[in-house]
Amino acid sequence: MYSEKVMDHFSNPRNVGEIEDASGVGTVGNAKCGDIMRIYLDVDEETKVIKDCKFKTFGCGAAVATSSMATELVMGKTIYEALEVTNKAVMEALDGLPPVKVHCSLLAEEAIHAALWDYAQKNHIVIEGLEPPKADIGDE
């Protein structure tokens, strides 16, 4: 049911872990629905480039794979460019997802946005086009 790329990112997820004193952290989803993603960003203060990105995910195979791919896609990008990493981009990079798993890629997009939002809030900057995170673990 999953593409080889999804299986690869599930079996060998990239960038799993935490970043201490991260520049931005975003947690989305909730345990009730069975998916929680947390993304940590380390952003260069001068260049606004994402130097490091890590994730932790509670969820199905697709949730893990989309988180892993999302961290790869934002790494090295500026916080403004990172906004362009959409769920579609994550899905395409994974050679597609089964229809019932599309929400996982949406969650990955939201997790990036939530981490960027956290960064923007902490640094009192505005990232144009970025909206406050929709869902948070605190919603429960």
Place this chain on the structure above:
Amino acid sequence: MEKLIYLDNAATTALKPEVLEKMMPYLKENYSNPSSIYSFAQKANKAVNDARSAIAGILGAKEREIYFTSGGSEGDNWAIKGAADLLKEKGKHIITSKIEHHAVLYTCEYLERQGYEVTYLDVDENGIVSPQSVEEAIRPDTILISIMFANNEIGTIEPIKEIGEIASKHGILFHTDAVQAFGHVPVNVDELHIDMLSASAHKFHGPKGIGFLYLREGAKIGTLIHGGAQERSRRAGTHNVPGIVGMAAAASIAAEEMEKNIAKETQVRDYAINRILEEVPYARLNGDRKNRLPNNINICFRFIEGESMLIMLDQKGICASSGSACTSGSLDPSHVLLAIGLPHEIAHGSLRLTLSAETTKEDMDYVIDHIKVTIERLRSMSPLYEDFVKKNPV
């Protein structure tokens, strides 16, 4: 061949070679329609009747009380819709439980849309339907009680005898979905006061696409499949002769070996449950410890999600199942795990292992070793575990 440890026997079982052998003549040489008059067909007809007699014998029933169906779902649909259809003048109230198989639950929901009323009884934390709650739910217009014999997810065996006695005392038709129980634990329809019972052959090493409904003589229900005069004109359709012969052969073997298999499976099951609960932190057994199918293990592991676990186990050749949302095709985890009171996030982390009599302790050691690695790895990736550890430092 790659390693394969099949622990999903509640989903389906392997066809026994000796069962296939009994089926072969009716797949190859004798392709006749047993309803035909010539002797070529009468041979097949005899095979069908012998099969009926064998199954009736195992249940303590009469031959004419066994009706062949396409499987468990048909049996459940027929019993419930058939009773509702024929007894609607008497009343339109049905009693069932919250942990039934969807073949029962969705049939009841369908009937609700047709104007029937259904009481879905709660279960306790082990998944047991209390006979007292059944009795309390009975109304003057109650026409049917349908309570499963044993639960397919958590393996809990229901107090069928007590519920049957209550139904019989109140003169209400009693159906039980025995798909997980028949062929695995003793079932006698008279001792247990069962009026209708659905079973399916592929759950006890018979072929797929065949099952039966036991219907007590005198119990009147409507017809589900209309057409030819097969099955005493109550269930139309040309007999699935190889299926029927295979089912009877599998049922006979299951009955013969039942005592031995129960002892063997229970031992391996309990060994595995104990090992997992002792060696994996934050794990809990779902279902009743004592009133439990001999082959069922269902455990929740906190902080992780079931589908991820299944994929990782699959990579080691282990076939298992889970009640997580991702395996159900909806956002909610299993209705059974929610009904026993588990919060969503714990229900998502369930693992069901259903053994066969062939499963050994060595198989389970291999499986448990991989479960431990899997859980540890998924927890190391889990934000829920991270939060938990931060809140509860060692």
